Amino acid sequence: xxxxxxxxxCESCPANAHLAQMGLKLDKFxxxxxxxxxxxxxxxTVFNALTGLNQHTGNWPGKTVTRxxxxxxxxxxxxxxxxxxxxxxxxxxxxxxxxxxxxxLFGQPxxxxxxTDATALERNLNLxxxxxxxxDKVVVAINLMDEAQRKGIKVDARSLSRDLxxxxxxxxxxxxxxxxxxxxxxxxxxxxxxxxxxxxxEGSPExxxxxxxxxxxxxxxxxxxxxxxxxxxxxxxxxxxVQQAILSGEIxxxxxxxxxxxxxxxxxxxxxxxx
Ligand SMILES: Nc1nc2c(ncn2[C@@H]2O[C@H](COP(=O)(O)OP(=O)(O)OP(=O)(O)O)[C@@H](O)[C@H]2O)c(=O)[nH]1
Ligand SMILES: [Mg+2]
Numbered sequence: 001x002x003x004x005x006x007x008x009x010c011e012s013c014p015a016n017a018h019l020a021q022m023g024l025k026l027d028k029f030x031x032x033x034x035x036x037x038x039x040x041x042x043x044x045t046v047f048n049a050l051t052g053l054n055q056h057t058g059n060w061p062g063k064t065v066t067r068x069x070x071x072x073x074x075x076x077x078x079x080x081x082x083x084x085x086x087x088x089x090x091x092x093x094x095x096x097x098x099x100x101x102x103x104x105l106f107g108q109p110x111x112x113x114x115x116t117d118a119t120a121l122e123r124n125l126n127l128x129x130x131x132x133x134x135x136d137k138v139v140v141a142i143n144l145m146d147e148a149q150r151k152g153i154k155v156d157a158r159s160l161s162r163d164l165x166x167x168x169x170x171x172x173x174x175x176x177x178x179x180x181x182x183x184x185x186x187x188x189x190x191x192x193x194x195x196x197x198x199x200x201x202e203g204s205p206e207x208x209x210x211x212x213x214x215x216x217x218x219x220x221x222x223x224x225x226x227x228x229x230x231x232x233x234x235x236x237x238x239x240x241x242v243q244q245a246i247l248s249g250e251i252x253x254x255x256x257x258x259x260x261x262x263x264x265x266x267x268x269x270x271x272x273x274x275x
């Protein structure tokens with residue numbers, strides 16, 4: 001596949017922006033970026049454009065869900081990109097949703113890009129809001145802007161960014177338009193140069209107090225546990241799956257399993273990539 005992202009003569013590109021596909025040389029990377037989104041929104045198109053054909057696919061550990069990883073380098077920083085399964089939500093017990101949720105919760109990506117469809121933004125933002133409940137490091141990519149234009153749909157990305165509290169970047173993945181801005185924004189969110197403040201439903205003072213107390217309890221139970229707030233909200237919401245995962249100790253092992261699986265997967269890729 002040709003590299004559709006122009007790295008030269010691009011007036012809107014940040015100065016000195018440099019993009020290179022890294023193929024399978026993933027044994028050394030600096031940052032991890034996850035690609036989430038509803039089905040059919042262009043995740044793989046973005047993934048392929050950034051990583052090229054030399055990507056590694058396999059199955060997620062213990063699942064029949066395909067996992068794809070690749071790498072790209074942008075402005076001297078090496079990013080590992082993980083293409084998550086397309087999902088409408090992160091809350092059901094389907095394999096796809098569990099894989100996506102567990103990676104965002106426990107895989108500790110440095111940033112999650114939520115790819116949305118500009119022609120169906122309202123529906124797509126549901127997932128974005130769910131991801132934003134788990135992590136601050138989110139960039140929303142508004143893809144299929146060409147389709148939106150064709151249908152006369154106007155998207156006010158600036159207002160959307162302001163309302164969501166995270167950057168919203170219009171792109172056309174098929175042509176590569178907006179991709180440089182997307183990548184530099186991801187870099188800035190990771191470095192902290194762009195400060196995000198994701199829109200979250202805080203609830204009444206009583207709910208906030210309950211979330212805070214329960215979060216503390218979870219942190220005491222699992223020292224160093226990230227995303228205790230998310231788990232507390234799910235428990236208060238009566239999420240039987242999360243309740244069971246905490247009671248059985250599955251949550252604790254998921255954290256170490258996920259991290260170990262990630263290391264193993266990357267090593268395997270690096271080895272296969274050299275062959
Ligand atoms: N017009 C237009 N089509 C696009 C754009 N980006 C992706 N597509 C098309 O949209 C379709 C879906 O793209 P994929 O990249 O497979 O979407 P996906 O999110 O990976 O889909 P799943 O993995 O099935 O969830 C393909 O036919 C792409 O060529 C875009 O910016 N403009
Ligand atoms: Mg795909």
